[in-house]
Amino acid sequence: MRLRNSVFFVLIAILFFSCDKKRAFDEYKSVGSAWHKDSIITFDLPELDSTKRYDLFINLRDNNNYQYNNLFLIVSVEKPNGYTKVDTLEYQMANPDGTLLGNGFTDMKESKLFFKENVKFKGKYKVHIKQAVRETGKVPGVTLLEGITEVGLRIEKKD
Numbered sequence: 001m002r003l004r005n006s007v008f009f010v011l012i013a014i015l016f017f018s019c020d021k022k023r024a025f026d027e028y029k030s031v032g033s034a035w036h037k038d039s040i041i042t043f044d045l046p047e048l049d050s051t052k053r054y055d056l057f058i059n060l061r062d063n064n065n066y067q068y069n070n071l072f073l074i075v076s077v078e079k080p081n082g083y084t085k086v087d088t089l090e091y092q093m094a095n096p097d098g099t100l101l102g103n104g105f106t107d108m109k110e111s112k113l114f115f116k117e118n119v120k121f122k123g124k125y126k127v128h129i130k131q132a133v134r135e136t137g138k139v140p141g142v143t144l145l146e147g148i149t150e151v152g153l154r155i156e157k158k159d
Helices: 002-018
Strands: 023-030 034-036 041-044 054-062 070-078 084-092 109-119 126-131 144-146 148-157
Touching (some): 023 054, 034 148, 054 070, 084 109, 126 148
Antiparallel strands (some): 023 148, 041 126, 054 148, 070 084
């Protein structure tokens, strides 16, 4: 009986870890209880297969303390040759009634936000992510963006 239970748990573990065959990179970094406007989250990417193409996603974990409808991010992709491409991105984070979008059953939600598709990598890259949320009618950015607890980057292999 004990051997049968052990085999069952090993099979479940194999299934759990083998389900994510698309993942080439997946990492989260904590920003604490509030994301400061000057805080830059940096991901050092491993060297990926230069013959394959990848899709990039920004992953966020947020909670009910997030009080805005959308989110603005400044994302920089630094190439091995020093060239940096900067994008300003906007994502909708809540429904019109104020409920947060994303997956999750509690007040904590996880959002997988599309960033780039069909990307080829040659060498080691760095990705820098900074929040750029502004309140309506105000020029200065939100100093402490509450509600975002973790920022992640996910890279998936194209089929």
